[in-house]
Amino acid sequence: MKKEKLFKIGVLLLLVFLSLPCLANQSKGWEEDLAKKIAIATDYRDRNVKKFASHLADEFERDDELEQVRLIYKHLENRWTYRKDPQGYQHFAKASEMVDRGLAGDSDDFAIAIASLFRAMGKPARIAVAYKGDKIKHIYAEVFLPKEALKPYMKGYPSSIWWDWDQSGGWVNLDYLSGGVGGPFRGGDEVMFVSLDGGWWLVSRQEEW
Template identity: 35%
Template sequence: MNSRYYDLLSLIGAVVIVVIIAFVMKPGFFTDSSGGQNVAQGTHNSGYLDNESAFSPVSPVNYTVADLYSKENRKWTLASRISSAMDYYEPTTRNFAAGYVSKENSGDFTIAQACDIWDNSVSDWTYEYQKYGIWDVTPASSSINKGLTGDSNDFAVLVASLIKAVGGQARIKLAQSQNGGDHAYAELYLGDTENYNTPMINTTALSMIKEAYPFAFSNDPYGINIFKYKYGAICQNNGVPSSKTLENLKRESELYGEDVGELYGNFLGMIFGDDENFFGNYTSELEISENKTGNKNSDSCWYYVRPLELIMNNPDKYADICYQYPKLIEYLLMAPDTNEIEFQIMYIEMRYGDYNPGSTEVRTLRNIPYTSDIESDGDRGYWLRLEMSGNYPGDTGYVDSRYATVFYSDASWDDITYSTFYG
């Protein structure tokens, strides 16, 4: 190599050194004069997950972890953190969730269990400010172990994890409010298009019962005084229908002799028998030899056990809930096309609306909001928000826009546009 080649290398090296010194001494030297983003000065555009105001040119450099990623990478990172925090599979979380469900609502997951979990979580939670918010969310099991303290993000993860621990489905929604900010809360999955298209009452089964026992509905066309009771009987005495409840049968057996007592005993045998053929074994033509007046009459009777289950499309899941709130049964009989999504909202209205079983008042709580969006599989899903500050599931103090990012326990996430409905 000749000396001219070495001189060229020396010149290039000197230029590089000058550039490095200039960058260190004055970062603004490389600022885009058009006002664009400049990482060296610490300015950035507002992003969906990072929506604080842009730094002024004179602000000191103050990076956070979120600033170092693209918007897409930030969401992947946040999805991973939320997924790890939703540790519903941990024994601590599972056992704690089971303890929050009341005895009367035990069994397969229902909206009643979700309400039990929300009630107890709100009651036991102590708010504690967390500096980094959703970026430093606490795992559910850790929140339990440290006495249920944390911010609204930690609360959201706890509630979603507890619901999943007892068999429900839940997610975390980071919703954008109308003023441009965002906040996180848990959402309960209410169902999909199939649930929305499934009525609570099987009208075909209801029609069959009415045809089989027309006398039972002659003075009660909706069957309200039949279906809202777990056990009972309606008899046609010389063409006149009369009702007998289980307690009435017991009382008659004690007051009016062995014949009615035998009837009551047979009824108990049918109730607790092994055969579940309700139409075959829980209905019969019975001869009552003597009643309290001494008259002999041939009565055509329908003895029923949990008759509501005969006319529901999903009795295993919803019948017990209805028996807790008989007014729900009345609504369903008068509006049999009520679907499973609407029914769950009606349950919340009953549970949190100062409902009194002995009152004739209608629902005092109405217009509970729930949302719908297109899921990743193309189906429509229906969701109910569970906020820390609400007075009941679905209640909120925030007015959201229609845009949000949702995060699931499997570390997946999705940007959604959703619609709001009111039950």
């Protein structure tokens, strides 16, 4: 009787152990779903998105690549109509919809629009999702610029340009709520970066700084 009871307990513990990976995957499922939604919304290959991006690139063409990014950001910011999503509902408008129907939405939509436009211009761009636990705190865009484009600003504007470095350049913050290009990072301690093709990865923002 005692052996049978121990056997049942052992089987139960084994089932619990085997279920742990499944439970872990379920807890991380929101990240996969969110990355897919963002990838669908950032439709930078759309004809009208590419056309508008080409227009912006021509209108604000500059030898100084960071200055060009600033001018395009300012242009979009000035034309942007801020509209909140209904409370408790998060909707990601497609970049093509915003280009066709007017530049409007919340800060998440601004991130999707500006990242899509820069990507359509040929500049690497990504979406950053700042969160704490399983709660999303903020979503914003970043554009990658080569080190040569950022070097002139390293000494002259140390407090106004914020970026994350890798070996060849930096990701510059394009947050609608940070007061302009290169503003301070907002949100939680953890960040999920989403490529516009749906790939995603997690980092600690403190580690990346």
